[in-house]
Amino acid sequence: MHWGLDVIELEDVGYNYGGGALFSNLSVQLAPGSFYFLTGPSGAGKTTLLKLCYGALTPTTGRVRAFNMDVRGLDRDQMAYLRRRIGVVHQDCRFLDHLPVVENIALPLTVSGRGLQNEQGNLQELMTWVGLSERRDALPPELSGGERQRAALARAVILSPDVIIADEPTGNVDWEMSQRLLRLLVELNHMGKTILVATHDMSLIRAAKNQVQARVLRISNRQLQLAGADL
Amino acid sequence: MSAFRKLIVGDAQADRVVPPSGFTAQLTLFAAGAMAFLCVFALALSLASGRVAHRWSEELARAATLRINAPAEQRAAQTEAALEILRQTPGVASARALSSDEQAALLAPWFGADVPLDTLPVPQLIEVTEADIGYDATGLRLRLQAEVPGAVLDDHTRWRRPLVDAAIALRRLGVVSIVLIGGAMAAMITLAANAALAANAQVIEVLRLVGAQDSYIAQAFVRRFTLRALSGAAVGMVLGMIGVWLMPEASQEGGFLTGLGFQGWGWLLPLVIPLVSALVAFVATTRAARKRLGDLA
Ligand SMILES: Nc1ncnc2c1ncn2[C@@H]1O[C@H](COP(=O)(O)OP(=O)(O)OP(=O)(O)O)[C@@H](O)[C@H]1O
Numbered sequence: 337m338h339w340g341l342d343v344i345e346l347e348d349v350g351y352n353y354g355g356g357a358l359f360s361n362l363s364v365q366l367a368p369g370s371f372y373f374l375t376g377p378s379g380a381g382k383t384t385l386l387k388l389c390y391g392a393l394t395p396t397t398g399r400v401r402a403f404n405m406d407v408r409g410l411d412r413d414q415m416a417y418l419r420r421r422i423g424v425v426h427q428d429c430r431f432l433d434h435l436p437v438v439e440n441i442a443l444p445l446t447v448s449g450r451g452l453q454n455e456q457g458n459l460q461e462l463m464t465w466v467g468l469s470e471r472r473d474a475l476p477p478e479l480s481g482g483e484r485q486r487a488a489l490a491r492a493v494i495l496s497p498d499v500i501i502a503d504e505p506t507g508n509v510d511w512e513m514s515q516r517l518l519r520l521l522v523e524l525n526h527m528g529k530t531i532l533v534a535t536h537d538m539s540l541i542r543a544a545k546n547q548v549q550a551r552v553l554r555i556s557n558r559q560l561q562l563a564g565a566d567l
Numbered sequence: 568m569s570a571f572r573k574l575i576v577g578d579a580q581a582d583r584v585v586p587p588s589g590f591t592a593q594l595t596l597f598a599a600g601a602m603a604f605l606c607v608f609a610l611a612l613s614l615a616s617g618r619v620a621h622r623w624s625e626e627l628a629r630a631a632t633l634r635i636n637a638p639a640e641q642r643a644a645q646t647e648a649a650l651e652i653l654r655q656t657p658g659v660a661s662a663r664a665l666s667s668d669e670q671a672a673l674l675a676p677w678f679g680a681d682v683p684l685d686t687l688p689v690p691q692l693i694e695v696t697e698a699d700i701g702y703d704a705t706g707l708r709l710r711l712q713a714e715v716p717g718a719v720l721d722d723h724t725r726w727r728r729p730l731v732d733a734a735i736a737l738r739r740l741g742v743v744s745i746v747l748i749g750g751a752m753a754a755m756i757t758l759a760a761n762a763a764l765a766a767n768a769q770v771i772e773v774l775r776l777v778g779a780q781d782s783y784i785a786q787a788f789v790r791r792f793t794l795r796a797l798s799g800a801a802v803g804m805v806l807g808m809i810g811v812w813l814m815p816e817a818s819q820e821g822g823f824l825t826g827l828g829f830q831g832w833g834w835l836l837p838l839v840i841p842l843v844s845a846l847v848a849f850v851a852t853t854r855a856a857r858k859r860l861g862d863l864a
Pocket residue numbers: 353358376377378379380381382383384385427536
């Protein structure tokens with residue numbers, strides 16, 4: 337047990353959207369630098385659990401701590417700062433459709449008041465890293481599914497957050513592309529980032545096992561289990 | 568102060584995060600322009616009526632006339648008595664009996680140049696000049712009634728007061744109009760800002776997801792609406808001032824109506840309108856954004 341050192345801790349967390357409990361008494365700690373997969377059937381509550389982790393939802397019962405702060409007690413400014421420390425790739429990406437890709441990727445920089453002038457180099461490097469340097473001036477609706485996922489990943493990491501949470505980052509891309517995205521995530525993990533990826537793509541998890549020491553959490557029947565090594 | 572400078576100078580990148588929204592922008596521009604235009608007239612009206620009220624009360628309050636209607640043999644004595652009373656009355660700066668030449672001059676337009684004043688029962692006139700503190704007209708009348716039976720004090724108030732009151736009321740209406748115009752503009756800009764905030768709920772959500780603080784999001788809207796109100800009001804003000812400027816010159820015959828303009832430094836006063844409009848927009852949008860962002864939490 338390394339209580340207090342983990343970047344994200346869930347303690348006896350339960351959540352319901354008003355109806356019955358989606359899950360109850362979940363506890364998990366994400367240690368710094370670890371790589372986690374979160375899996376489970378559709379509708380089990382993977383997205384919900386991720387939202388609890390980055391403070392978009394507050395638990396009905398129990399407690400969520402991020403960087404040793406109780407998420408429930410954060411005011412809105414503190415919540416904004418928390419969002420800058422946790423990079424999120426949303427299941428539906430969420431871009432500003434009126435801004436070109438490059439500005440969407442730079443959005444976390446813009447809203448945190450850091451001018452883009454000093455960051456042009458980094459931005460270009462990041463665009464190249466996710467393979468979007470050719471598409472920098474395209475508008476988000478013009479992107480393919482895989483390009484959107486990569487743009488979302490680039491936006492999630494631009495502030496160099498300690499934690500990266502990705503919800504189905506390979507949801508609508510082919511095998512080739514999903515391998516590419518996985519390699520990007522593994523690279524980030526090697527840089528010391530804590531990674532939490534929700535997916536129901538078992539082959540992705542198997543592919544990852546060869547590259548990184550990943551643990552697999554599984555939600556089913558309202559419970560969270562550490563899945564066996566047999567996956 | 569630095570927040571205000573940031574608001575004016577702005578951050579080109581920050582401006583782009585909220586999409587330019589069509590109809591709320593036009594609504595704000597138009598409302599600010601129309602209101603500034605009306606405001607120029609309300610301002611001209613209240614300044615002019617203030618001027619008129621001041622001038623009329625000044626001119627008319629200064630001089631009153633005392634008429635002595637008395638048989639010829641008592642006239643001199645009563646005049647003397649009246650002058651004595653006036654001298655003792657606090658608030659009367661001076662009192663002077665008109666000479667027969669002056670009286671003849673006053674009557675000349677009606678009776679010709681050589682009126683035999685001595686043979687006509689013309690009352691003796693005394694010109695009374697009021698001091699700044701003013702005298703108690705009722706008290707003076709009572710005293711004159713008792714001691715100088717033939718004296719009639721004509722202090723012009725009977726017909727002066729309603730005119731001055733009307734001018735003062737007109738000025739008050741002008742001021743009330745300006746306040747109402749400001750209120751209506753605040754209401755319209757609040758509506759427009761709320762519409763813009765509602766239309767951009769998705770954008771706001773994305774901005775929050777990437778770690779934008781409420782103050783940053785609010786600023787993007789506040790800046791826009793403030794600048795729009797400023798420019799709309801500037802155009803409205805210029806048009807309003809041209810309208811006022813095109814009014815005929817102030818003239819004696821035109822009386823009040825032609826005096827309905829700005830004078831001297833007064834021409835600079837409407838320049839305040841765009842600034843006040845910007846301030847109104849700033850406050851209205853800040854409040855709308857704070858409320859809306861609170862509700863969206
Ligand atoms: N805002 C909401 N209001 C009410 N119910 C919701 C809401 N969001 C999700 N749910 C319900 O909660 C359950 C879990 O949803 P969630 O999105 O967490 O599932 P998931 O595991 O991510 O599924 P998927 O694999 O399809 O993305 C679902 O039954 C869903 O219908």
